[in-house]
Amino acid sequence: MRRLGTIIRLLSAIAPALAPPPAARAQSGRYAPLVLQLPASTRALGMGNAWVAGRDHDVIFYNPAQLGVGLGLGVSVERYRSGSTLGTMSASTALGSGGIGIGVQMLDYGATTLFPSPIAALASEESSRSSSTSASLGVSTTVHDIRAGITGKYVEERSPQARGGRGAVDLGIAQDIWRGTLALSVQNIGPRLRLGDRRAPLPFRTTLGFAGGGLPVGPIDLGLTSAVSILRNGRVNPAGGLEAVFIPLDGWLIAGRVGARRTETRGESPLTAGASLGLDRLTLEYAWERIAAGATAHRLGARIR
Amino acid sequence: MSLNGVRPLALVALLSACTQPLTLSKDDSSVVLAHQLLAAPNPAEAGPFKVRTLTYGSGTDKQRRAFRDSVSLKTTPVDGSKLAAAPDPKQAKIRKSFFGFDFSKMPVNGRVWYPDGEGPFPLVLVVHGNHDMREFSDPGYAYLGELLASRGFILASVDENFLNGFIRNENDARGWMLLQHLKAWRGFNDSLGTPFTHKVDMQSIGLMGHSRGGEAVAVAAAFNRLPFYPDDATLRFDFGFAIKALVAIAPIDGQYKPADQPTPLENVNYLVIHGSHDGDVSSFSGLRQYERIRFTDGKPWFKSAVYVYRANHGQWNTVWGNMDNGPRSGRYLDLRGLLSSKDQQQFGKVYMGAFLEATLKGKREYLPLFRDHRVIGQWLPRTMYVTRFQDAGFRALADYHEDVDVTTGSVPGVRIAGESLSVWKEAVVPMRWKDSNFGHNAVWLGWNNHLAGADTTKMGPPAAYTVSVTDSVRTAWRVSAQSSVEFSLAPTSARPGPRKLKEDSSKKTASDSAATKADVSSGKKEAAKAAEDTVPMDLTIEVVDARDVTARLPLSQYGAVRRPLATHVLRRADREKRNFASTYEIVLQSYVIPLADFARVQPGFDPAAIRTLRFRFDRTPVGTVILDDIGISSLDPAFLIAAGSAPR
Numbered sequence: 001m002r003r004l005g006t007i008i009r010l011l012s013a014i015a016p017a018l019a020p021p022p023a024a025r026a027q028s029g030r031y032a033p034l035v036l037q038l039p040a041s042t043r044a045l046g047m048g049n050a051w052v053a054g055r056d057h058d059v060i061f062y063n064p065a066q067l068g069v070g071l072g073l074g075v076s077v078e079r080y081r082s083g084s085t086l087g088t089m090s091a092s093t094a095l096g097s098g099g100i101g102i103g104v105q106m107l108d109y110g111a112t113t114l115f116p117s118p119i120a121a122l123a124s125e126e127s128s129r130s131s132s133t134s135a136s137l138g139v140s141t142t143v144h145d146i147r148a149g150i151t152g153k154y155v156e157e158r159s160p161q162a163r164g165g166r167g168a169v170d171l172g173i174a175q176d177i178w179r180g181t182l183a184l185s186v187q188n189i190g191p192r193l194r195l196g197d198r199r200a201p202l203p204f205r206t207t208l209g210f211a212g213g214g215l216p217v218g219p220i221d222l223g224l225t226s227a228v229s230i231l232r233n234g235r236v237n238p239a240g241g242l243e244a245v246f247i248p249l250d251g252w253l254i255a256g257r258v259g260a261r262r263t264e265t266r267g268e269s270p271l272t273a274g275a276s277l278g279l280d281r282l283t284l285e286y287a288w289e290r291i292a293a294g295a296t297a298h299r300l301g302a303r304i305r
Numbered sequence: 306m307s308l309n310g311v312r313p314l315a316l317v318a319l320l321s322a323c324t325q326p327l328t329l330s331k332d333d334s335s336v337v338l339a340h341q342l343l344a345a346p347n348p349a350e351a352g353p354f355k356v357r358t359l360t361y362g363s364g365t366d367k368q369r370r371a372f373r374d375s376v377s378l379k380t381t382p383v384d385g386s387k388l389a390a391a392p393d394p395k396q397a398k399i400r401k402s403f404f405g406f407d408f409s410k411m412p413v414n415g416r417v418w419y420p421d422g423e424g425p426f427p428l429v430l431v432v433h434g435n436h437d438m439r440e441f442s443d444p445g446y447a448y449l450g451e452l453l454a455s456r457g458f459i460l461a462s463v464d465e466n467f468l469n470g471f472i473r474n475e476n477d478a479r480g481w482m483l484l485q486h487l488k489a490w491r492g493f494n495d496s497l498g499t500p501f502t503h504k505v506d507m508q509s510i511g512l513m514g515h516s517r518g519g520e521a522v523a524v525a526a527a528f529n530r531l532p533f534y535p536d537d538a539t540l541r542f543d544f545g546f547a548i549k550a551l552v553a554i555a556p557i558d559g560q561y562k563p564a565d566q567p568t569p570l571e572n573v574n575y576l577v578i579h580g581s582h583d584g585d586v587s588s589f590s591g592l593r594q595y596e597r598i599r600f601t602d603g604k605p606w607f608k609s610a611v612y613v614y615r616a617n618h619g620q621w622n623t624v625w626g627n628m629d630n631g632p633r634s635g636r637y638l639d640l641r642g643l644l645s646s647k648d649q650q651q652f653g654k655v656y657m658g659a660f661l662e663a664t665l666k667g668k669r670e671y672l673p674l675f676r677d678h679r680v681i682g683q684w685l686p687r688t689m690y691v692t693r694f695q696d697a698g699f700r701a702l703a704d705y706h707e708d709v710d711v712t713t714g715s716v717p718g719v720r721i722a723g724e725s726l727s728v729w730k731e732a733v734v735p736m737r738w739k740d741s742n743f744g745h746n747a748v749w750l751g752w753n754n755h756l757a758g759a760d761t762t763k764m765g766p767p768a769a770y771t772v773s774v775t776d777s778v779r780t781a782w783r784v785s786a787q788s789s790v791e792f793s794l795a796p797t798s799a800r801p802g803p804r805k806l807k808e809d810s811s812k813k814t815a816s817d818s819a820a821t822k823a824d825v826s827s828g829k830k831e832a833a834k835a836a837e838d839t840v841p842m843d844l845t846i847e848v849v850d851a852r853d854v855t856a857r858l859p860l861s862q863y864g865a866v867r868r869p870l871a872t873h874v875l876r877r878a879d880r881e882k883r884n885f886a887s888t889y890e891i892v893l894q895s896y897v898i899p900l901a902d903f904a905r906v907q908p909g910f911d912p913a914a915i916r917t918l919r920f921r922f923d924r925t926p927v928g929t930v931i932l933d934d935i936g937i938s939s940l941d942p943a944f945l946i947a948a949g950s951a952p953r
Contacts, residue, residue: 145395216632216633221633247633247636248636249324249636249637249876249877250636250637250875250876250877250880251637251877251880
């Protein structure tokens with residue numbers, strides 16, 4: 001526990017370095033749709049949203065190569081402000097030497113005249129009038145110990161005035177090394193999204209990361225995850241997190257998580273945190289983040305293995 | 306109380322509700338182990354020899370100095386690539402990276418404890434089983450090495466860590482490696498200038514193995530007499546060592562099957578021990594090998610199996626400890642009921658020490674404890690034991706293998722009859738593991754001497770099960786006053802319903818009791834719960850001679866008559882139920898009753914003229930037993946010291 005405290009203090013100390021530069025404070029966003037720029041997993045959010053090498057049912061949102069590694073079905077919901085709510089559903093199962101998965105992300109948020117919508121729009125108190133949606137289907141396979149996967153998805157952005165949709169593709173590879181997984185994904189490959197007469201690029205990003213777990217420290221098992229993303233504009237976003245798991249009895253799981261990430265907007269906290277309680281096949285998840293304008297968001301999730 | 310104080314308490318309460326209560330059978334050791342009838346020196350106590358140690362091996366070990374710079378004797382690696390393979394290329398790479406060699410260059414490494422004396426001394430090899438390959442298992446038998454060397458044995462703990470980890474179907478390689486070590490030992494003994502020159506008694510060799518190593522000793526003994534590797538005859542065998550004793554410690558069975566058959570074994574002394582609370586090999590699988598051992602050459606071999614209540618898998622090895630499935634297995638294994646490692650190892654020292662003394666040094670004074678553990682009450686840790694035993698002089702009247710006719714025995718002319726039985730059927734004995742069995746049949750006998758009806762005190766004549774002994778059998782087997790009746794029996798907790806009037810049990814009547822069926826078909830055992838019996842059981846063994854002189858003895862005089870011992874190895878009851886067929890293992894206790902004892906209680910009885918052996922269920926009004934291996938033995942009298950004199 002003392003080690004965990006040290007880690008939290010360390011993350012707090014480096015947090016200012018992860019804060020956005022003044023140049024990042026743009027009024028409108030850079031990319032669309034908005035939903036593809038938000039954390040898609042409750043567990044991942046608690047660890048800085050660094051999940052490219054993750055092993056869970058929701059990896060379809062991060063790296064299709066990991067499909068079939070973590071099996072199950074899960075849902076999550078995150079309330080940003082009274083006007084913005086994100087919901088996700090995902091599932092992954094084994095298929096041959098790989099896996100198959102599906103995922104849906106749906107975001108309702110306050111109306112904005114800006115396109116692409118900025119993440120700050122999530123802090124709006126307005127009732128939901130815009131939406132952002134993504135529906136994905138992915139498969140993976142294993143060749144010579146290397147997993148490779150592809151996800152096809154349809155993304156859509158809606159404003160009160162217009163609606164625009166587009167297909168996109170994610171690619172990923174992963175390999176297990178030294179008690180963990182090293183993974184690379186290239187996400188949101190596709191043409192620009194058009195909404196009315198305005199066009200915006202998809203949030204294309206390349207992410208490299210490592211995740212490992214099961215490191216015993218006393219009665220606790222420690223896991224870590226890390227990722228570095230390079231965005232279309234060359235911006236580099238590092239992120240990482242730690243997970244401490246205590247299993248008092250076979251089938252029971254209590255986990256605490258802490259993470260850090262480079263933020264996009266002022267007022268957003270680089271720190272995230274989360275927890276989960278597992279009872280046999282059911283796990284209840286919670287995560288916390290502070291989004292734009294200092295608004296605090298809570299995310300709840302449930303998954304069944 | 307504040308909310309902060311309530312939360313931890315609530316969590317503890319919730320966890321307690323999910324963890325099943327500790328359930329152990331009532332301990333009867335204060336009675337069963339009340340006496341020490343064997344007068345020999347305690348085989349678990351150090352002997353007169355000063356103990357020396359050394360290591361031998363390749364001298365190139367990447368991980369351990371003991372097998373690199375410190376080897377006293379160098380050995381040449383052997384090519385085992387025809388017998389073992391990594392499960393996949395990735396594992397092969399990991400293994401080679403860690404050990405620095407593959408299966409084509411397996412080192413012959415061993416740690417030796419030996420007596421400081423002239424010798425020659427019997428040679429014993431002990432080999433570990435599967436474990437984390439990075440946590441070396443071979444030092445974990447030092448407690449046996451120290452003991453045995455002080456008592457005049459050479460003990461070598463064989464390094465087979467390179468066969469550990471994520472690997473399967475390699476037990477042929479484990480057994481073959483033991484024989485390679487014996488070859489090395491032949492060299493140490495024959496060569497001049499080694500610490501063992503002419504000090505090794507190569508005519509008195511024992512092999513001991515734990516877990517997968519427990520199966521490996523049987524494989525080694527089988528390979529020892531074969532000219533070729535059964536699965537690839539391009540590999541020639543040329544061993545032929547004088548292996549006289551095998552000890553299997555919590556062994557598995559059937560991981561390797563030569564030519565797809567269970568490993569056959571004959572003409573060797575065999576001891577198998579197993580803990581009821583084994584969290585790894587959670588069924589007494591060594592009993593399958595025990596059943597397969599045959600004695601065919603007329604020499605005085607014997608086999609013994611001891612089931613140790615509350616012993617686990619790992620504590621036989623000091624490196625492995627009490628977490629039978631790795632350092633995190635305490636999350637699901639219930640460790641509360643386990644014997645202490647000290648007690649478990651004390652049992653191991655007593656039984657393994659005595660077995661090696663008896664079989665490799667001819668110290669016959671230890672033989673009785675392999676027949677009846679009650680004779681060494683002061684040497685054994687206080688827990689419960691079940692002992693199976695059979696000697697080379699045993700001849701089966703009924704071992705339930707020969708046919709499906711319940712009225713015929715295993716020898717032509719031997720007839721079987723049942724009287725007033727509620728249950729009478731032959732079936733394979735199930736294991737605690739789901740969908741597994743011990744590979745041999747037994748007979749289920751159930752009775753209820755109460756008569757059905759309003760008067761619940763009304764009793765019918767006692768039920769009985771009778772086996773005839775023909776003239777030809779008596780003659781061929783030379784039955785005499787020195788012969789003994791032998792059989793193995795286990796009561797169950799099933800209670801058949803009251804006896805119906807005019808019941809005819811001369812036919813198979815198994816359908817009468819759903820409860821007893823449950824013991825055979827483990828999936829239905831819950832049905833028996835409502836009628837489970839906990840009353841102590843006893844019955845009468847009756848013999849009749851050719852002149853109709855009848856003699857009777859109570860069974861309990863010859864061993865504890867116990868229902869199956871409650872076994873819960875997991876912390877969660879639902880997992881226990883899901884993973885296992887039952888919460889007990891059916892382990893039959895062997896009973897040896899000298900015919901002379903019958904003559905003693907009924908002076909007119911002529912043992913040489915025994916005509917009938919009868920099990921009379923007259924001492925417990927209701928019950929069910931499983932019975933097997935009924936026969937007559939011309940037992941070595943050394944086994945019989947104190948037989949029958951131990952109280953229950």
